[in-house]
Amino acid sequence: MKAARLHEFGGDFVVEEVPTPEPGAGEVRVRVGGSGACHSDLHVRAGEIPVHLPALLGHENAGWVDAIGPGAEGFEIGEPVVVFGGWGCGRCRVCLGGQEQLCDTMRWDGIGPDGGYADYMVVPSTRHLLAAGDLDPALAAPLTDARRSPRTRR
Ligand SMILES: [Zn+2]
Ligand SMILES: [Zn+2]
Numbered sequence: 001m002k003a004a005r006l007h008e009f010g011g012d013f014v015v016e017e018v019p020t021p022e023p024g025a026g027e028v029r030v031r032v033g034g035s036g037a038c039h040s041d042l043h044v045r046a047g048e049i050p051v052h053l054p055a056l057l058g059h060e061n062a063g064w065v066d067a068i069g070p071g072a073e074g075f076e077i078g079e080p081v082v083v084f085g086g087w088g089c090g091r092c093r094v095c096l097g098g099q100e101q102l103c104d105t106m107r108w109d110g111i112g113p114d115g116g117y118a119d120y121m122v123v124p125s126t127r128h129l130l131a132a133g134d135l136d137p138a139l140a141a142p143l144t145d146a147r148r149s150p151r152t153r154r
Pocket of ligand 1: 038039041145
């Protein structure tokens, strides 16, 4: 697949061929239809948010379910989805309380795990997917980050 990866801090993104990721147990591969360029990505590019290089950024993602790993349930191949980006452990009190983005072990896709600046991305659990209906993925993707939790709503 094609991916736009960062090879050096401060450098340009390099569009290149990389292996298409396979979904493992419980995981889902999404064909990326839209991936937002977030202001945070500028900080990652500048080296202000540590990541391993080369890095595959993109934490605002939407597209279609492309492959389903063993045991992953609740979605069908081809179904349009948006990807919830704050990936927590799924087992702690915070996660079970519905605020996984606040989990102590939370990781953003694209800031550590490979993100959506690519043809495909693997999502670790179906609980990180939401049905997108007929939303245009290019328009829906940025909405996965440009949001407020109930705690920060004013
Ligand atoms: Zn962001
Ligand atoms: Zn947790």
